[in-house]
Amino acid sequence: MERSQKIEEALSVIWEEREKKITGRPSVGNSILEKVKEAMLGDLEKDGYVAQGGDSVKLTPVGEAKAKDIIRRQRLAERLLIDVLELGRREMDTSACAIEHILSKEVEESICTLLGHPKECPHGHPIPSGECCAKAKGLLESIVVPLSKLSPGETGKVVYILTAKHPQIHKLMSFGIVPGVSITVHQIFPSYVIKVEETQVALEKEIADEIHVKRMRQ
Amino acid sequence: MKIALVGNPNVGKSVIFNALTGSYATVSNYPGTTVEVAKGVWRFGGHVANIIDTPGVNSLNALSEDEKVTCDILRSDIGCIVHVADSKNLKRSLLLTLELAKLGIPLVLCLNMADEARERGIEIDARKLAERLGIEVVETVAVTGEGVSRLKDAIRKARLPHVAIDIIPGKHETVKPQEMMSLVKRTRVAENIAKSVLSVSGNLKASIAEKIGSLTIKPVTGIPILIGVLVFMYFFVGRFAAGTLVDILQEGFFGKWVNPFFIDIADKYIRSNMLKDFLVGDYGIITMAVTYAFAIILPIVTAFFLFFGVLEDSGYLPRLSVLSDRVFKVIGLNGRAILPVILGLGCGTMATLTTRILDTKKERIVVTLLLALTIPCSAQLGVIMGLLGSISLKATILWVLVLLSVLISVGFAASKIVPGERSPFIQELAPIRMPKISNIIVKTFARLKWYLKEAVPLFLLGTTVLFVLDKLWILRWLEKALSPLVVHFLGLPEKITSVFILGFLRRDYGAAGLYAFSKSGALNNIQILVSLVVITLFVPCIAQFFVTVKERGVKVALIIGVFVFLFAILAGGALNFALKHLVEMGVAII
Structure with missing residues (x-):
């Protein structure tokens, strides 16, 4: 692994640990050692990515920006592999790790746009938003859109369901609304009416916003 | 095994x-x-x-x-x-x-x-x-x-x-x-x-049933269809069953044959006046309980159960949730609430059980309250429609408007007061099917059997209670004691107190009492409307109350019961006040 890659990996470990509320120097150091096979904290401090001293690991503004970038690319890559290329979980984990290091800013933004500026990775972790997300705000037409953006008669294939509420996903899934199935929109007012297999389901807009589909061309 | x-x-x-x-x-x-x-x-x-x-x-x-x-x-x-x-x-x-x-x-x-x-x-x-x-x-x-x-x-x-x-x-x-x-x-x-x-295989073209199904959920066609269904119900249950059929049975069969026959027998063979009155008097088992149960309520619920069975089996009911979701949102519920509410038009007791399909506790409490307060059950509804049909279409519309505004305002207030969350609207729509006549008939019979088993004993009990109260002069006393409330506040005759007492046992029994009462010409139009509103909003029947206790607990059930009772009286008083003043100002609403 190249030096720059190792630094990126180490920064992403710090970010991920922080999401789990782990910032203690020894434990973060261990996690880095496990992933990168090298103690990196000293180097990171020297390069100005991590603040010097203290009991907990703190990213400097430069480190923060770089870590956010790499995490964003990594999670976008995962979404791309799962949603569009429809790879399995195992292939995803190995490929995403390699892809994240070679994505340029432009490619990253176009992937993000293509996916409809997703907010969560397949593992359920938040994807840090980029410039393109702020600009887009739903103006750009992308391939992956919320179900609520489809017009009556259009069909979409479910890519992912984004909701904080557990029972809700569960309910949708038990109606057969799971990633991979095709949904046809019958009606959008006063409520959304969709059809999955031979099941007709009515739902409100807020739910239709949470179901993200790949638009199918007729 | x-x-x-x-x-x-x-x-x-x-x-x-x-x-x-x-x-x-x-x-x-x-x-x-x-x-x-x-x-x-x-x-x-x-x-x-x-x-x-x-x-x-x-x-x-x-x-x-x-x-x-x-x-x-x-x-x-x-x-x-x-x-x-x-x-x-x-x-x-x-x-x-x-x-x-x-x-x-x-x-x-x-x-x-x-x-x-x-x-x-x-x-x-x-x-x-x-x-x-x-x-x-x-x-x-x-x-x-x-x-x-x-x-x-x-x-x-x-x-x-x-x-x-x-x-x-x-x-x-x-x-x-x-x-x-x-x-x-x-x-x-x-x-x-x-x-x-x-x-x-084959092309999966939309069948006729599917086309009908999609017409029922589009506002442009769905709302006229809904109005059509309600109008049909009004004519079938309110006019045909509660009007024509009840006339034949109550005035014809019971009035000319059954009751005179028993009165004749009683006159001939029973010495004790007390026993005679108990069987065929003003509050007699035969002249009141049996007549109300079989001549007024039975034809009405039969018609309603038949009509309702067709609706149920056609797959139409869940589709109403699509049209009503936005309305229910206002009162902190979602479109799924339409199912228990519509079922409540059949039987409030069954409907209270059906509130289980709602996802959150808050939704269940609010719907249980609305069922106890605003939704008349089939028997009651039929009698009410029969009475309204005898006044005017304007009175019918006014009654509907009063109830709807109570439903929305109480629902809105309840959704603010009852803690908890509204769940999002997701409802599976059943396919539209041609109802099978055999299933509807079997289902109607099963329901009638259940109805008779549950209602008739309460009718007998209610009549006995009234009879005893009457004989002990407690009824007179109650009528006098409640007279300020009934006569001055609600503007109704004293005698109607007995109808409300019946209403405590079963709403439909109260309504049937009202029906018989107004047929005798004792009430004017305003009085009929006021008493109808009171009896509609009035306490849920005993069975519904027990189911509410079972499903929601004693505390919630008691709160609902007391609230509903007070609210019904207050709403009736307010309506009486408003209508009277409008008449004085020369505006005849009905």
Whole structure:
């Protein structure tokens, strides 16, 4: 692994640990050692990515920006592999790790746009938003859109369901609304009416916003 | 041996139950008909098996009340599970089959509604499916009896499933992403199996039923259809049953034949005046209880149950939720609330049980309150329609408007006061079907039987109470004591107090009393309207109150009861006040 890659990996470990509320120097150091096979904290401090001293690991503004970038690319890559290329979980984990290091800013933004500026990775972790997300705000037409953006008669294939509420996903899934199935929109007012297999389901807009589909061309 | 019928909602478990046991569990065309677990006995070749009909579930995760009930049953010692599945939704059904297969209980897959699948050009290779799952698979059309005998054979040969389901990892599926993944995998297995046994032929053109179905949920056509349905109900139940039929029965049959006959006999053979009055007096068992029950209420509920049965079996009811979701949103509910509310027009007691289909406790409490307060039950509704029909269309509209505004304002206030959350609106729509006349007749009979069993004893009790109160002069005393309230505040005659006392026992009994009262010409139009509003809003009947206690607890039930009672009186007083002043100002509303 190249030096720059190792630094990126180490920064992403710090970010991920922080999401789990782990910032203690020894434990973060261990996690880095496990992933990168090298103690990196000293180097990171020297390069100005991590603040010097203290009991907990703190990213400097430069480190923060770089870590956010790499995490964003990594999670976008995962979404791309799962949603569009429809790879399995195992292939995803190995490929995403390699892809994240070679994505340029432009490619990253176009992937993000293509996916409809997703907010969560397949593992359920938040994807840090980029410039393109702020600009887009739903103006750009992308391939992956919320179900609520489809017009009556259009069909979409479910890519992912984004909701904080557990029972809700569960309910949708038990109606057969799971990633991979095709949904046809019958009606959008006063409520959304969709059809999955031979099941007709009515739902409100807020739910239709949470179901993200790949638009199918007729 | 215990056999459990399990399956997604609205796939015909109860029809299979009826076919196996020969008894009757209510069958309708909307998810959630079975709220109480039905048990029956199936005898075959000297053996006896207990059949358990369970509420429909979409998975075994015990998130909803129905799922909890079904999971509990599956945990008791079940000898065999019959998974009743909808043939036209094979993939979705297989998801549940795979879950059931994990339980280690002999399993039979019953692919029901095979006819509907065929109509849609869907064919399933049942033999191959049986091989893939390692269990007996039978195609049935339970409503016609097709395949039922093969199902019986299959149950006798039931065995443990042998599916390669070890692909599904982990039992703990509580964390969201993991669950997504494991369910996604289960979906893949289901999809994989479905693909290998399904053949979809022919073009799946929208059938006529589907076209009708989509007309009912579009506002432009759906609202006129709804109005049409209500107008038809008004004419069939309110005018035909409560008007024509009741006239024939009450004034004709009972008034000219039955009552004179018994009065004649009583005059001839009974010495004691007390006993005579008890049987055929003003508050007599025959002249009041029996006459009200059979001459006024019975024809009305029969008509209503017939009409309602058609609505239920057509698949129309859940579709109303699409149109009504936005209205219910205002009062902190979602469109699913329309089902218990509409069912409440049939019977408030049953409807209170059906509030279980709602997802949050808050929603259940608010709907239970609205059912107790604003929704008249079938018998009551029929009598009310009969009375309103005798005044004017304007009065009918005014009555509807008063009730709707109470529904919305009380609902709105309740949604602000009752703590908790509104759940998002997701509702499965049942397919539109041609109702089967035989099922509607059987269902109507079952309901009438239930109705008579429950209502007639209370009618007898209520009459006895009135009789005793009357004989002990307590009734006079009550009428006097309540006179400021009844006469001055509500503007009604003193005598009507007895009607409200009946209303405590059963709302329809109160309404029937009102009906008889106003037929005698004792009330003017304003008085009829005011008393109708009071009796509609008035306390729920005893049965509904007990079910409310059972479902919501004593505290909530008591609060609801007291609130409803006070609110009914206040609303009646306010209406009386408003109408009188309008008349004085020269505005005749009705």
